[in-house]
Amino acid sequence: MSDTSFSPLIPPIASIDDAAFRHQVQQLLDNKTKPLGSLGLLESLALRIACILGSTQPRLVDPQMVVFAADHGLVAQGVSAYPADVTWQMVGNFLAGGAAVSVLSRQHGVALNVVDCGVARDFEPQADALPPGAPRLWLRKIAPGTQDSSLGPAMTMAQCEAAIANGRALLQALPGNALLLGEMGIGNTSSASLLLARLCNLDVETVTGAGTGLSGEGVARKAAVLRRVLARHADVQEPLAVLAAMGGLEVATMVGAVLQAALERRVIVVDGFITSAAVLVASRLQPAVLERCVYAHRSGEPGHSHLLAALQAQPLLDWQLRLGEGSGAALAWPLLESACAMLRDMASFASAGVSTQSNA
């Protein structure tokens, strides 16, 4: 293989931090016709998006919601309130337009993509030509679900790498400059808790929650299972190996998508607990991915607050959402559009002839 055709699985991602550019955008914001800083976090959001897109006139185009779906062998240990078949059934619901993420994406003109990364049951391929705005199904199944991580690794390293490569290739095939992350996989709050506990060295009990709605007793049983999984993989510390041992096929595919989106300087809109866990893994592989992320909300799943703290993330909403799918990312989307419109279209004191005098 020649040097030019060599493409590493994990692409090097350079920092886009540029103090001079940041200063230039901050000056534009400060000169808008409003008291200094009075649009609060909308200004921080505009600054972040401007820096990601490298534009003082940022415009979000062709936003893509991608819902990564897969099943989890660990579900056999009773870690979810719902049966695994719900993963497959919900993918049908996403495509039929009836799920929360379907409704909210449609409302905001965000294209909906659903990826079978490893669902236990199969889907019929879609027709090549779809009606405008119809959700697209991508068949990228690595295996019909992971193995039970309480008994051995969830996936082989080869499967994990293939999933990452799928995520990267998928992003290369999608248009636009914004990626909204979503996921569906019964059992995947367990994977997210395991990744967080191991990569951030946190006690598993503090990062384990009810997921789809376990009782207090159910959560205690889930934490005991997760403790056994962590003990089973006690010597696994390196991020890719942790992902393969305790992650999910949808999480691994998402890691690839996040890396590729970051490489292309797309705005990455992170949803809840599981999507944040994928960003955590990606950031351990390439820390500069974090510069490209916007965090939609703080999930009601207790581990998410620990995860957001580890990522030094300030979420836009705190609405006790605990659904996943990408529902929080879709809900927060208009805030990103408002931030861009404000920076692009608001008049400056000079252009509007408004006095900058302040008696403070």
Ligand SMILES: Cc1cc2ncn([C@H]3O[C@H](COP(=O)(O)O)[C@@H](O)[C@H]3O)c2cc1C
């Ligand atoms: C009907 C239904 C729709 C969902 N949409 C997202 N999730 C969410 O719940 C799952 C994770 O929770 P746990 O780890 O407890 O299984 C994921 O599929 C997640 O996206 C759903 C769950 C259900 C039951």
Ligand SMILES: O=C(O)c1cccnc1
């Ligand atoms: O925060 C999330 O993403 C979440 C929480 C519970 C269940 N599914 C997803």
